[in-house]
Amino acid sequence: MPKRIGTRVGQSGCRSISRIGYVLYAVGIVLLVAVLVHGKVVSGSRRWFDLGAFHLPPSEPMKVLTLIALSKYIHDTPSLDGRTLRHILVPLFLAGLPVLLVAAQPDLGTALIIGLISATVVIIARLRMKTLGGIVVAGALAIAPLWEYALHDYQRNRVLAFINPALDPATPWQPRQAMNAVGSGRFIGKVTGLLPVVGVTLPLISYGGSSALTVMLALGLVMNVSVRRFAY
Numbered sequence: 001m002p003k004r005i006g007t008r009v010g011q012s013g014c015r016s017i018s019r020i021g022y023v024l025y026a027v028g029i030v031l032l033v034a035v036l037v038h039g040k041v042v043s044g045s046r047r048w049f050d051l052g053a054f055h056l057p058p059s060e061p062m063k064v065l066t067l068i069a070l071s072k073y074i075h076d077t078p079s080l081d082g083r084t085l086r087h088i089l090v091p092l093f094l095a096g097l098p099v100l101l102v103a104a105q106p107d108l109g110t111a112l113i114i115g116l117i118s119a120t121v122v123i124i125a126r127l128r129m130k131t132l133g134g135i136v137v138a139g140a141l142a143i144a145p146l147w148e149y150a151l152h153d154y155q156r157n158r159v160l161a162f163i164n165p166a167l168d169p170a171t172p173w174q175p176r177q178a179m180n181a182v183g184s185g186r187f188i189g190k191v192t193g194l195l196p197v198v199g200v201t202l203p204l205i206s207y208g209g210s211s212a213l214t215v216m217l218a219l220g221l222v223m224n225v226s227v228r229r230f231a232y
Helices: 002-011 014-019 021-038 059-076 085-103 108-123 129-150 153-163 173-183 187-192 209-228
Strands: 040-042 045-050
Touching: 014 021, 014 059, 014 209, 021 045, 021 059, 021 085, 059 085, 059 108, 059 209, 085 108, 085 129
Parallel strands: none
Antiparallel strands: 040 045
């Protein structure tokens, strides 16, 4: 099913998807709010809708829906002289809202992924270097309060285990396996060793229907743009 959906997206017109970009984004936000109220609680996290045969985490498709909304806004508001802070207030809102809602579940890994995707889109959209520098400084200043008040204890432990696995031998099992894999030259170990272990799936390799659906949607969009990049 995910493969069929990805193929269907790849065959759709770019402008057709763009026209409903904000609608799709709004639907995703509504689902993120709804899962915080009515979602199934597993190990203290409320991330999934229990649909009987399978569980649906709305945070997974929200990765793609946020990308679509950001791309639509940037496309509709061109800036030939480079974008300043004033130009990215709306993109910051579009990215920040799902990041906060996903982090509240809590799901640090997916929140980080959405934030990184959004930051990449904004940076390559003619962002002025002065503005980029200001954002980097603001982000650096925000690290301490976020570490103290926004992260749960187990999330801090994951980051600390990534920085120094010797601090607690019982915590960093996955980082140690990643380092062993890197030492033996295995590709997957190199991938998993890049960031703290936060439950992020490896595209096209990790098991999970919702993850596969998101990856296929993203690949469908890429194929769509690739096929039609000279059509407009």
